[in-house]
Amino acid sequence: MLSSWRKKRLVAKCYDVTAESYDVQYAQEQIAKYVAAERVLNQSFCDVVLDVGCGSGLFFSYVAGRAGFVVGVDISRKLLFKAKERAKFFDSVCVVQADADYLPFRDVVFDVIFAFTMLQNMPVPKKTLVEFKRKLGVDGKLVVTGLRKVFGLDVFLDLFVGSGLCLFGFIDDSSLNCYVAIVTG
Numbered sequence: 001m002l003s004s005w006r007k008k009r010l011v012a013k014c015y016d017v018t019a020e021s022y023d024v025q026y027a028q029e030q031i032a033k034y035v036a037a038e039r040v041l042n043q044s045f046c047d048v049v050l051d052v053g054c055g056s057g058l059f060f061s062y063v064a065g066r067a068g069f070v071v072g073v074d075i076s077r078k079l080l081f082k083a084k085e086r087a088k089f090f091d092s093v094c095v096v097q098a099d100a101d102y103l104p105f106r107d108v109v110f111d112v113i114f115a116f117t118m119l120q121n122m123p124v125p126k127k128t129l130v131e132f133k134r135k136l137g138v139d140g141k142l143v144v145t146g147l148r149k150v151f152g153l154d155v156f157l158d159l160f161v162g163s164g165l166c167l168f169g170f171i172d173d174s175s176l177n178c179y180v181a182i183v184t185g
Helices: 004-041 060-066 077-087 125-135 153-163
Strands: 048-052 069-074 093-097 110-115 136-147 166-173 178-184
Touching: 004 077, 004 136, 004 166, 004 178, 048 060, 060 069, 060 077, 069 077, 077 093, 110 125, 125 136, 125 153, 153 166, 153 178
Parallel strands: 048 069, 048 110, 069 093, 110 136
Antiparallel strands: 136 178, 166 178
16 A cells, blocks of 8 residues: 555656646536536635635636635646646736645645546545634635545545534536535635
8 A cells, every 4th residue: 555645646646747748638518517506505605715626726716806816736846837827817816836735834824725637646534624714714624526436425525524524515417527515614
């Protein structure tokens, strides 16, 4: 079994290799997840938003006009370069290379945290969710997806219970290839 850090390095390398074709391969699928999550979240985004696993920054154009400040985080250096280029079009977006299990931010700071299509890449997803919970502000919400081919429904839902998070909204739509959960701390 791979160590946690070794697995994360392999994930970063994989995304570095696919960085140039990432948008062509995944944009349509990712945007469908954004739209579905918004339907359930049903709120305007507040002051400070975190996009964990931001990839090439596709989500920035969707969220930047509705948030005071957006921080995109990814472990892949090459995807982050693409996200940085995209962030230049927005005054309120910045990017940071970081490990989702050790986010370099104060606790209780983000109003909404988005984690689209990244949880399956984490060695211990419950640990990652606990880290997200620490970073959520009072009354903050976490929007997270879980790929159906990786997580069974019961396993995915159990991640939130084991992390001390409460389900706020949920989408189980096979056309998305994932579950979408909105949870609170």
